[in-house]
Amino acid sequence: MSGPPPLNEPLPGLVVGARLRLEMWRGEPDAVEAIRALIDRSRPTLSQFLGWAVEPLDAAAEAAVQADIERRWREGRDAGWVIVEDGAPRGMLGLHRRGGPDELEIGYWLDDAATGRGLVTEACRMAIDVAFGIEGIDVVEIVHDAANLRSGAVPRRLGFSRVAAFTVPPEALLESGIKVRWVVRRGDWLARREPSSVLSTA
């Protein structure tokens, strides 16, 4: 398999913060149904910049995606967390083993009804604190299409540095095909001297 080696152990299945919980998306029917409902109602927004959201998945494809997320989590290659606020799912955040051996990459999406309140910024803060709690992880990155200004505002808000742009074939409806890469390095993140956003993990 290509890509960096897996982490020594799976990422946490649960990350608890003051306002949010990041809960591993497992294949229980209720959890799958809840995420499907968010994606279906937010599809016009999500499909602008997420290729996988352009067309609904049938049940078999959806089960395959879910199984892949679970497998990659067990292998130490990804976390696919549901962002949970007040017991309700608001979107998802992924922490992915991509790029160099000292890197993890964050991806995210929110239900339309959950935007504009800082939830993804807060969930990213939690994921970054988790990432830099792992020995050997020195860089966290966020990659987004150049036209996706709301996505780009997240790493900017968190103090990431914009380091590169590269071209890829567009997959979603409004993508320009220019990807922008932002990074934050462990030393710079820890130098903020803010208390960890993570209260506990399991």
Ligand SMILES: CC(C)(COP(=O)(O)OP(=O)(O)OC[C@H]1O[C@@H](n2cnc3c(N)ncnc32)[C@H](O)[C@@H]1OP(=O)(O)O)[C@@H](O)C(=O)NCCC(=O)NCCS
């Ligand atoms: C990208 C996406 C997750 C960003 O959502 P968002 O709501 O802008 O991001 P946040 O949850 O961090 O909220 C930030 C907003 O809340 C406001 N806010 C309120 N309280 C806040 C707080 N405590 N902290 C930070 N921001 C806060 C910010 O000012 C900002 O609003 P503004 O854009 O009007 O200035 C969302 O647009 C989305 O799901 N898009 C479709 C999928 C997608 O493109 N995913 C990324 C692919 S790379």
